Amino acid sequence: MLGTALTINSQEHNIVTLKGAGHVAAREFAEEVKEAWTRVNLVALEKEAARLNRVLAGVLGLAAPPQYPSACKIAPLMDDAKALDASLLSKLNADAIGPEVVARIAPVRKFVADPRTARANAITAFVTAELDRWKDFFDTIESKPLTPEQRLSVVVDEDATLVLAGAGSGKTSVITAKAAYLVKAGIRQPDEILLLAFAKNAAEEMSERVEARSGVPIVARTFHAIAYDIIGIVEGSKPALADHATDDTAFSNLIKQILKDLVYRLSEVSKAIIQFFAHFLVEPKTEWDFKTKHDFYTHMESQDLRTLQGEKVKSYEELRIANWLYENGVEYEYEPLYEHKVSEIGRRDYQPDFRLTESGIYIEHFGVRREKARDGSERLVTAPFVDRDEYLAGMDWKRKVHAEHQTTLIETFSYERQEGRLLTGLAEKLAPHVTQTPRPVDTIYDRIVELKQVDDFSKLLGTFLRKFKSGGYSLQDCQTKSDRMKLGKRARAFLDVFAPVFEEYQKRLEGRIDFEDMILRAALYAEDGRYVSPFRHILVDEFQDISQSRARLVKALKAQHPDVRVFAVGDDWQSIFRFAGSDIHLMRHFGREFGGSFDGEAGVHRTVDLGRTFRSVDHIAFAARTFVLRNPAQIDKKIVPAGTATEPAIRVVSVSKGEDEGKLNELLGALSAAMAPEAKPATVLLLGRYRFTEPDMPGLRRRFPRLKISFKTIHASKGLEADHVILLNADSGRMGFPSEIVDDPLLSLVSPEEEAFQNAEERRVMYVAMTRARHTLTILASNARPSSFVTELRKDPAYGISTAPGAETEAHVCGECGGRLLGVTGQDGRIWYRCEHVQHCGNLLPACPSCSAALPRLAEGTSEVRCGCGASYPTCPECEDGWLVERSGTFGKFLGCVRYPTCTGKAKISGGDRPTITKSRRRTRA
Known part of the structure; x- marks a missing residue:
């Protein structure tokens, strides 16, 4: 009676309401609006039919994708689907288009709502089908069928794929199979695949293996080879390579020669060089930088506090005084x-x-x-x-x-x-x-050369220079970082030397290039488009050794095309070439550095853990895993060992001073005697942290013909394996293992991040040594100064280390400084217990007077010092470690400390059961 209200909803305008319309007219009008809207919907759908069909086909194809649905492959489909949904599908009226059309577009709308789940489901479907489809290939591509983990790593083809390949897990098989699979599956042509290795011999071996196994001619190249090719393509010819680029000795000699020339030629530079050698060659730490005497003494012993005059002093401040005196005559x-x-x-x-x-x-x-x-x-x-x-x-x-x-x-x-x-x-x-009467700088420099201090410093300068160039650093970068890290005067003094050395080094290249120039110039050409890359798949071996400059080249090649994939195989547990520029953080942050993007998520990548080792028995494999994972920054990996040990596979053998050769002969003799008469020669790999630990190899081979014996430094042993491994000289000290000279804090100025964990890289070096062994690992360590690694292995039951009965003496803590008291035999044939920090502490105790062997120690809850042999003595009232024994003096017999005259603790001999203690002032040297 009052008329009908007609309301029209619009997404683009406010709601429009018409009041007072006639009922019949309003109904007719409403019907016409609905029909018009339906026509608009259907017309819009018709216009986008081809686009909708394409998107729909792509989405439906995810149910059984013909290729791995990597982020870079699915992202265009997602973008297209989201754009179509925003412009059309989300605006369609269900009533207008009808249930059939609603059902038809539903898969697209579901994909748009949750593309990540859709892609994950597609990956699962593809991998399952692909593993079955290529089963015969995986069974025959290598001499033995690939493991499930190896097969998975081959078919996974994410924007960036990282294969964690532990020691002996068959990483070369994976690289070989991956390259062959890409070609045989029609995913890539051989010239679209870039296979990268670090060493020339590794690249050649890989090329031969790929072609021999699969018939696919893919040439593996080193980073420097591809970089040199890129430079040649862009520049029209390849610049000459500097002579020292391939010769580390020549490079080190060049740095030494530059130093010498600068000293003799430029007065200001020569002063800076002499200043560094005289006052900043070692890290300037003092007692105030440490909480305990033991920590301070340990640090001091790791430093070669050698003055310009040649003697070794006991503190950094004494070193500065001595060198000032020498400098000034x-x-x-x-x-x-x-x-x-x-x-x-x-x-x-x-x-x-x-x-x-x-x-x-x-x-x-x-x-x-x-x-x-x-x-x-x-x-x-x-x-x-x-x-x-x-x-x-x-x-x-x-x-x-x-x-x-x-x-x-x-x-x-x-x-x-x-x-x-x-x-x-x-x-x-x-x-x-x-x-x-100040000495001339050239005289001082000649003295520095004579003391061989130039050699280590040249190595430091050379390592710094290469990392400086390869990382693209500037001197200002280094200065800023030095200020932030509070490295102080030492860093400034070093940069004062490095700047002129670097300038002179660049001059002496004379138009030639070194390897650092090579990589960076090639990366620059790829970044700015002067080089157009044909590569769509980049396969990198030994990825844990990658440096910042090499990573930059890989990123530049990847960025040239949206569908380029990076496939990296490596083991961060075996990253041991920091001194050569490798940066472990590139592997630890693999997704961030090389991954793709999808649905707003950056760093999209896939990690596959090979897990299984074909080399080491369970005891060795699990102990090595436990050891390396003490550093929480290492990527966790599962380990499936090659077999089960039937007897202890790892043992520590203590060696007395001068017995190294005899103990090694004894071990090799036991291995030789244990072999069956008809057995083929067992392989024995002798490992040393440094080359100087190599024993008389010809003599050993003559004495033990049934053993195939070789020696390698641990760094040179990567990729090798043997039935039995013997690790030599696992001792503490500057040239021990872990080495205490490898990581100068100055290198942090040209390193992206410093590893916080103590001895992080040395721990990985130990892991490499342990995992060269198939059946047994024997570690030879000084009974007086075993390394911290050996001490850790012995103490923790998790390692299951075997130690010969009686071979390990009980550890005693020095009451004076917190170090270890070590048993030594004196010139008189008696056993004494001396502090390991003999230069600084000097605590010295005789063995028990009763048994002449063990060391009496304070019995808990008593005032007695007791020995394992059963003897007991009164404690010294003055010192932590001493005990009282009967002595004769001017006024007759009394009880005095065994550490006399260092300690003057004493007591009167009384008629009772216990002595009467007489306090006296304890006197030690200040």
């Missing part, structure tokens, strides 16, 4: 005996730090700093682990000695270095007493 003696006999119970003969030979002046350097109290007063403090009162008493005693004997004492202090005036202050104090 002030003759001195280090730690001479004091010219007057000073006798005081409990003290060793007095040895001042320095004596100036011409003037007779003494220099003592005191490890004290100044600290202000809240009331403004100032006091001297010592390092956290040093007894302040005892140390200050020692300072006073030394001053008293010089005063009594009227000798001149010059004092220097740690706080002077902290305040930046150690050497200027020394110069002022010495000025009234000595005349400085």
Whole structure:
């Protein structure tokens, strides 16, 4: 009666309502609007019919995809489907288009709503079908059928695929099968596949293997070979290669020659070079950088604190003083005996730090700093682990000695270095007493050469230079990073030397190129499009060894076409070439660096773990896995061993000093004797961290003809295997294993990230050594100074290490510094227990007087020191490790510390069961 309201909904406009219309007219109008809207929907569908059919076919094809549905292949379909849905499908009215059309477009709409799930389902369908389809190929491509994990890695074809290939897991088989599969499946033509290896012989072997196994002619190339080809294509000819590019010895000699020439030619540069050698060659850490004496002593022993005069000193600050004296022509003696006999119970003969030979002046350097109290007063403090009162008493005693004997004492202090005036202050104090006659820089440099300090520094400079070039760094980059990492004066001094060396090195190339230039120039040509890549699949072997420059080249080639795939095979557990520029973080962040993108997700990639090892028995395989995964940054991988050990497969054999050769002969003799008469020769691989550990190989081969014996450094052993592996010289020390000289903090300036885990790369070197063995691994270690790795293997039951009965002596902690007390045989034939930090600590204890072998230790909950043989002694009231024994003195017999005269703890002998303890002031050298 009041009329009909007609409401029209619109996505593009506000809702329109017409009121007061006649009922019949309104109904007719509404019907006409619906019909018009249906016609619009159907017309729109008709216009997009071809596009819809194409998208629909693509989406439906995901149910059984003909090729691996990688992100780069599916992304265009997703983009097309999303665009079609946004412009049309989402706007269609179900009533208008009808249920049949709704059902037809439903797969597209479902795909648009969740493309990731759709792609994941498509991958599953493809992989399942493809593994079945190529079963015969996988069964026959290698001498043995491929494992399920190897087959999966071949058919997976993501934008970026990383195959984790542990030691002995058959990575070469995977690369070979992948290349052959791509061609045989019609996915790529041979010239569209780039097969990359790091070494020339590895590339040649791979090329031959691919063609022999599959008949497919794909030439594997090194990174440098493809880079050189790219440069030749773009420039029309290939520039000459520098002579030293392929010769590390020539490269090192060139750096040494540049250093020498700069010293003799340029005064400012020569000063910078001499300054670095004299004051910054070693890392400038002091007692205040460590929490315990043991940590400090361990660090000091890892540094070669060798002065320009040639002696080894005990601290970085003493090193600076000694080198300043040498530079300025002030003759001195280090730690001479004091010219007057000073006798005081409990003290060793007095040895001042320095004596100036011409003037007779003494220099003592005191490890004290100044600290202000809240009331403004100032006091001297010592390092956290040093007894302040005892140390200050020692300072006073030394001053008293010089005063009594009227000798001149010059004092220097740690706080002077902290305040930046150690050497200027020394110069002022010495000025009234000595005349400085500075040595010429060329004379000092000749001395540095004589001490062989140039060799290690040249290696550091060379490694830095190569990493600097390959990473595309600038000097400003390094300076900025140095400031951020607070590397201080040492880094600035190093860069002052490096800058002119690098400039001179570039000049001496004279138009030729080195390998770093080669890679970077090729990458640049690929990045800017001057080189057009034909490659659609890039297969990289030994991916854990990739450097920043090589990664840049791979990325540049990948970026040239949207459908390029990267297939990388490697093992981050075997990344041991950081010194050559390899960057383990590129593998750890593989997806971020090389992955594709899909549905808003970046870094899309796939990882396949081969898992199975065809080399090592379970005991070795699992122990090696446990060992390397102590570093939580390593990628976790499963291990399926090659077999089960029937007897202990890993053992540690302790070796006394001078017994290395005899113990090795004993081990080889046992291996030879255990062989069956008709058995073929067993292979034995001797491994050393350094080349100098190589024994007399001709002699060993003559003595043990039934064994096939070889020696390799661990780095050179990668890819090799043997029935039995013997690891030599697993000792602690600067040239031990783990090596304590490989990672100079300065290299962090040209490294993307520093690994936080201690000995991270050395741990991987140990893993490589362990996994060369098929059946047994024997580790030879010093019984006095076993390496930290050996100690770890012995202590943790998880490794299941076998140690010969009685071969391992009980570990004792030094009460003076926290180091180890090691059993040694003295010149008198008696056994003594000496602190491992003999140069710094000097704690020395005799063996038990009763058994003459073991070391008595404090029994928990008692005041007695007891030996394993059953003997017991009263504890020393003054020191941690000593015990009291009967001695004779002026006033008769008494109980005195076995560490006398270092410790003067004593007690009276009473008639009772227990001695009466008499306290005396403990005296040790400050």
